[in-house]
Amino acid sequence: MQARPGLTPAAAAAAIENPGPVPAALLSADRVVKRFGGVAAVDGVSFSLARGEILGLIGPNGAGKTTLFDCLAGSQAPTSGRILLDGRPIERLPAHRRLAAGLGRTFQIPRPFPQMTLLENVLLGCQHLAGERILPNWLSPGAVARAEREARDKAMALLDFVALAKLAHQPARVLSGGQRKLLELARVLMAEPALILLDEPAAGVNPSLLETIIERIAELNRRGTTILLIEHNMDLVSRLCGRVLVLASGRLLTEGPPAEVARDRRVIEAYLGGAAA
Numbered sequence: 001m002q003a004r005p006g007l008t009p010a011a012a013a014a015a016i017e018n019p020g021p022v023p024a025a026l027l028s029a030d031r032v033v034k035r036f037g038g039v040a041a042v043d044g045v046s047f048s049l050a051r052g053e054i055l056g057l058i059g060p061n062g063a064g065k066t067t068l069f070d071c072l073a074g075s076q077a078p079t080s081g082r083i084l085l086d087g088r089p090i091e092r093l094p095a096h097r098r099l100a101a102g103l104g105r106t107f108q109i110p111r112p113f114p115q116m117t118l119l120e121n122v123l124l125g126c127q128h129l130a131g132e133r134i135l136p137n138w139l140s141p142g143a144v145a146r147a148e149r150e151a152r153d154k155a156m157a158l159l160d161f162v163a164l165a166k167l168a169h170q171p172a173r174v175l176s177g178g179q180r181k182l183l184e185l186a187r188v189l190m191a192e193p194a195l196i197l198l199d200e201p202a203a204g205v206n207p208s209l210l211e212t213i214i215e216r217i218a219e220l221n222r223r224g225t226t227i228l229l230i231e232h233n234m235d236l237v238s239r240l241c242g243r244v245l246v247l248a249s250g251r252l253l254t255e256g257p258p259a260e261v262a263r264d265r266r267v268i269e270a271y272l273g274g275a276a277a
């Protein structure tokens with residue numbers, strides 16, 4: 001850090017020692033590695049994500065983005081490295097414990113249960129439904145019924161939030177690819193995660209639904225949810241993200257505001273190399 005011009009040497013030294021409040025990291029990764037045999041799909045990635053931020057993760061095909069998400073969300077165990085959620089190590093926790101701790105995730109290709117209604121699919125995301133615990137069933141059937149009613153109300157409100165309320169009682173198989181992404185978002189939101197990892201929310205989505213998806217992500221963030229998203233659509237990235245990480249061959253190439261990284265020669269070369277591969 002450089003001393004600010006116009007400060008006395010003593011004030012400059014004090015400013016260097018006390019640089020002011022640093023936003024608390026909600027998630028941080030420290031030298032995360034994931035190997036598949038001889039391939040290091042993620043090769044020593046470190047970053048931190050501030051509470052309230054929308055951070056983008058971009059990079060050419062095969063860069064390791066989804067594998068990094070898998071390590072963060074718990075569907076793959078990292079080979080080495082640390083992952084902290086709100087200061088607590090989570091890298092050895094299974095995915096459902098990370099979700100319970102506040103870290104939710106959507107997939108590149110959502111797979112709802114096609115015969116179940118949208119409402120039923122969203123209810124599957126409920127982690128705290130009293131009816132799922134055996135003891136309260138015996139002790140207080142009234143409380144269970146109330147909790148179930150509340151869960152249904154919450155699921156309906158979330159379907160409304162993602163503009164799918166009208167289809168609540170239709171089977172999920174009727175949905176388009178973009179609507180499935182919105183349904184999956186509603187399902188993850190049932191657990192009220194503080195942080196959501198979104199894997200390509202715009203991929204395969206038609207332009208009118210894309211606007212809905214962008215708006216809903218922005219609204220979610222305004223309501224306090226921190227977001228990390230993988231996306232190839234740079235329009236979405238530049239509209240939503242203040243900062244992006246660029247991954248190439250498993251390593252963090254650079255990070256910065258979207259417009260800046262899009263001009264970075266190393267980033268352009270990584271994409272050209274990826275396209276040629």
Ligand SMILES: Nc1ncnc2c1ncn2[C@@H]1O[C@H](COP(=O)(O)OP(=O)(O)OP(=O)(O)O)[C@@H](O)[C@H]1O
Pocket residue numbers: 036039040041059060061062063064065066067068
């Ligand atoms: N289960 C696996 N076993 C072996 N290799 C894997 C496995 N999963 C991913 N890889 C390899 O790890 C590398 C990173 O893949 P990953 O899917 O994480 O990249 P990505 O950046 O998400 O790509 P895309 O943008 O195409 O989704 C690739 O070389 C891929 O072939």
